[in-house]
Amino acid sequence: MIRCLLCKKISFVLICQTCQNNFLAPTLTTRYLADDFKVISFYRYGEIAPLLKTKHTHIGQAIYKILADNSLHLFAQNFSFDTPLYAVGIDDHVKHGYAHTAILAKALQSESITPLFRKMRAGNSISYAGKSLQYRLKHKRNFSYHDSRHRDLILVDDIITTGTTILEAKQAVEKAGSTPVFALTLADAREG
Numbered sequence: 001m002i003r004c005l006l007c008k009k010i011s012f013v014l015i016c017q018t019c020q021n022n023f024l025a026p027t028l029t030t031r032y033l034a035d036d037f038k039v040i041s042f043y044r045y046g047e048i049a050p051l052l053k054t055k056h057t058h059i060g061q062a063i064y065k066i067l068a069d070n071s072l073h074l075f076a077q078n079f080s081f082d083t084p085l086y087a088v089g090i091d092d093h094v095k096h097g098y099a100h101t102a103i104l105a106k107a108l109q110s111e112s113i114t115p116l117f118r119k120m121r122a123g124n125s126i127s128y129a130g131k132s133l134q135y136r137l138k139h140k141r142n143f144s145y146h147d148s149r150h151r152d153l154i155l156v157d158d159i160i161t162t163g164t165t166i167l168e169a170k171q172a173v174e175k176a177g178s179t180p181v182f183a184l185t186l187a188d189a190r191e192g
């Protein structure tokens, strides 16, 4: 038996169903990056920051699954598109036993969306956390995208801050001949 991370009551899951209902109901926000590329986020960063910070701990995988079930999964169940779409987690290679963006992409599995795994890699694994836009622009992640087929993609990441990472991933996908249609992120960390 464990206790709910949020209310501390006895629970069978890390965040009890009552707290999931009370605190993890998403509020969608939309941003447009360069070339009007649309990014939909499900939470404000501040709302779920302590949960996102579990990413590199032993409970990170379970917490990301709970967040994904409450946001991306519901989105995908209510989403339809004329042509098949594929979901790709940005930089979904395994760092700590699991790839957090792969968990997010997987939650999008639905009639219209098929997740793809291990297609995008960063040539450079520097952390952008707390770094300025200038730093981010100077130190590119050097994404490469590998897929012999040309498809319409949804890019998936956990946090959007400046949008630099998503735009870099978008360029890598375009270079490989696929088409990014829009992006989904768990949380928008934009200030103000």
Ligand SMILES: [Zn+2]
Pocket (backbone or CB within 6 Å): 004, 005, 006, 007, 008, 009, 015, 016, 017, 018, 019, 020
């Ligand atoms: Zn609870």
